[in-house]
Amino acid sequence: MIAILVLAVLLAGFGGYFWLKSYLHSDDFRVFLGDTVGEAIGAETHFELFTWQGMQAQTEGLTAENGGLIRALRADEVQARVGLSGVRRGVWEVSGLRVKQLDVEMDTRNEGPTAEPASDEITADPTPESEGGFLSGLLPNRAELSSAEIERLNFKVETAGGGLQATNLIARIDAAQAKGAFDINLSSGMIETSWFGSPMELISARGKYQQGRIYLTDSSYRVYERGILDLNGELEGGDFGFYGQLRDIKAEELVPEDWQKRLTGDLTTQFKVQSGAEQVDGSRADTILRGQLELKNGVLTSLPVLDTIAAYANTRRFRRLQFSEAKMKYHRAGDRLELTDIVLASEGLVRVEGRMTIVGDQLDGRFKVGIIPGTLTHIPGAETKVFIRGEKGLLWSPLRITGTIDAPKEDLSDRMIxxxxxxxxxxxxxxxxxxxxxxxxxxxxxxxxxxxxxxxxxxxxxxxxxxxxxxxxxxxxxxxxxxxxxxxxxxxxxxxxxxx
Structure with missing residues (x-):
């Protein structure tokens, strides 16, 4: 009698296994999995037909469209392993997911429906409404992803503050310990964005996804000729904030063409870029960029104003200024740029301190200029009426700059005359x-x-x-x-x- 019961249990177990396996290989499971992914990303999703080798499934592709945050998605040559050990927990265990190429289009400005699953266990109805019965009620209605690899990832993101496009990235995704969280590792590939003036070659990036929020823990990129950009921050819907450091950039790579032969040196900057606050009408204020910049080993030459100063001072030393100190802070919102705490100094020659506001092409700058005594003795009244002895042992004079970027005006020359x-x-x-x-x-x-x-x-x-x-x-x-x-x-x- 006991032997018959054991045999019955074994047969039931095998029967249940083959029934579950038969369901996995059916078109119903493909539809269920498509609905599950669709609920996860808030889009209409469709899998191509599956082919099976044991518990390993393959499909030519996955498409998603008409989404909210994820506007469109296309995955080519997808394969994964589906495990049954989680059935008693009510989940299908999906592991070893591999995608040949994944193309994603995202729009944080889109007000369409988006899904924010409570965890990595996302749900959908496992069987068509027309089917039912005792066994159908035992089918899991959740799928749990443990790991994924993407050989080539391309994505495009549009935000209120600008756009970003990445191509040929390599991605590795693993379920994190926190429920509903994934660890993301990226390498290789190129990134272009309206927030930055140079294509960025990705060295490596680590981040996390949890509850609809993307955290960029750390990342590093090659930019311009030999520069390095380090970046971290987070993104959720239309809100974002990133901190970065840019180093080893040649000054001539950033300045306009007519300045490239006049200014040389190595630029370093720390900055923060963040989305503007949401307005009452639902729109967003201008993206805000703030930071500080320093020029090392800086040299300024072939500048008309330097030639003028050199003529005033009766010395050629002003025709080529080697900076001992050159730094400033900046804050930009829309077409308004504020430069503060400006310091430009050439040891034993000249020092300039002040601030400048640029709105559109209009200039409004207030500075003080310091020179060593004796520099302008050739100009009557220059060192008694225009420049006055002050701190650091220098002679100081105020300087006002107005006009436009193309036609700036200064008041120092008129006061000297x-x-x-x-x-x-x-x-x-x-x-x-x-x-x-x-x-x-x-x-x-x-x-x-x-x-x-x-x-x-x-x-x-x-x-x-x-x-x-x-x-x-x-x-x-x-x-x-x-x-x-x-x-x-x-x-x-x-x-x-x-x-x-």
Missing amino acids: AAAGERMFELVPETGKMALKFAHNSAVQLPGKAIETGEGALDTGVDVLQKTLEEGPASGVESGVRGMLDLIPGSQPRRKKDEE
């Missing part, structure tokens, strides 16, 4: 006394001549700086002062007498 004219006018009384000593007979003409001299001196101040730029400061100042002396009563006779 005005100061030079004032200084020359101040010299007139002392020079007049010297003239009186040698020309008593011209004293009656002095008041009128002094007035004329004052007017002429202001014009001469402008001529001095113009001539300085053309022929060098020494010749310009000498010519200007000599021309001014010629206007003073008594000066010409003395000079003539000396020559004789």
